Amino acid sequence: xxxxxxxxxxxxxxxxxxxxxxxxxxxxxxxxxxxxxxxxxxxxxxxxxxxxxxxxxxxxxxxxxxxxxxxxxxxxxxxxxxxxxxxxxxxxxxxxxxxxxxxxxxxxxxxxxxx
Amino acid sequence: xxxxxxxxxxxxxxxxxxxxxxxxxxxxxxxxxxxxxxxxxxxxxxxxxxxxxxxxxxxxxxxxxxxxxxxxxxxxxxxxxxxxxxxxxxxxxxxxxxxxxxxxxxxxxxx
Numbered sequence: 001x002x003x004x005x006x007x008x009x010x011x012x013x014x015x016x017x018x019x020x021x022x023x024x025x026x027x028x029x030x031x032x033x034x035x036x037x038x039x040x041x042x043x044x045x046x047x048x049x050x051x052x053x054x055x056x057x058x059x060x061x062x063x064x065x066x067x068x069x070x071x072x073x074x075x076x077x078x079x080x081x082x083x084x085x086x087x088x089x090x091x092x093x094x095x096x097x098x099x100x101x102x103x104x105x106x107x108x109x110x111x112x113x114x115x
Numbered sequence: 116x117x118x119x120x121x122x123x124x125x126x127x128x129x130x131x132x133x134x135x136x137x138x139x140x141x142x143x144x145x146x147x148x149x150x151x152x153x154x155x156x157x158x159x160x161x162x163x164x165x166x167x168x169x170x171x172x173x174x175x176x177x178x179x180x181x182x183x184x185x186x187x188x189x190x191x192x193x194x195x196x197x198x199x200x201x202x203x204x205x206x207x208x209x210x211x212x213x214x215x216x217x218x219x220x221x222x223x224x225x226x
Contacts, residue, residue, distance in 0.1 A: 056213055
């Protein structure tokens with residue numbers, strides 16, 4: 001079965017540079033989530049989209065932005081990168097309807113290292 | 116805001132033992148609770164999902180229970196194996212369509 005696809009898997013950037021992460025949700029899923037997981041920490045919710053519209057916002061820095069496109073793929077844009085942005089970034093997808101029985105599925109994550 | 120806590124933070128057991136991981140949450144208004152496994156540097160693999168109306172779910176050697184009124188869930192692993200070594204995370208799906216994660220339990224099964 002198709003899973004959540006993220007690219008790139010690994011990314012090294014310098015401070016103050018810009019990075020873009022891409023996510024392709026499971027086909028027919030209508031909701032996409034972005035999470036950030038620092039070393040030894042639990043995943044922190046950044047932002048979510050439902051049917052290409054932003055639905056919820058978590059602890060996403062102002063330097064970050066995200067959008068979901070007509071083909072349902074999503075991109076997380078990170079500018080003015082700081083050392084503290086180094087983390088594993090996860091994309092996840094799910095259905096909004098019948099949410100009590102719908103799991104959330106995660107991609108393998110994108111490792112961002114800021115040097 | 117929903118807060119999810121997992122106890123213990125780390126657990127080390129000899130192979131073959133049965134074990135229980137605990138997850139507690141502060142707001143009982145949830146849609147479901149999901150248990151995940153995460154290997155180092157890898158993504159989250161879904162293990163079990165319990166709907167808010169359910170009491171437990173089983174998959175192989177795993178059994179998850181949910182007591183929504185008390186804000187607790189347990190993940191029971193029977194006959195543990197070295198391959199079970201990983202970090203286990205619980206996540207609750209709360210109002211606003213958000214998922215809140217616990218801090219995880221790092222499990223080591225010693226051969």
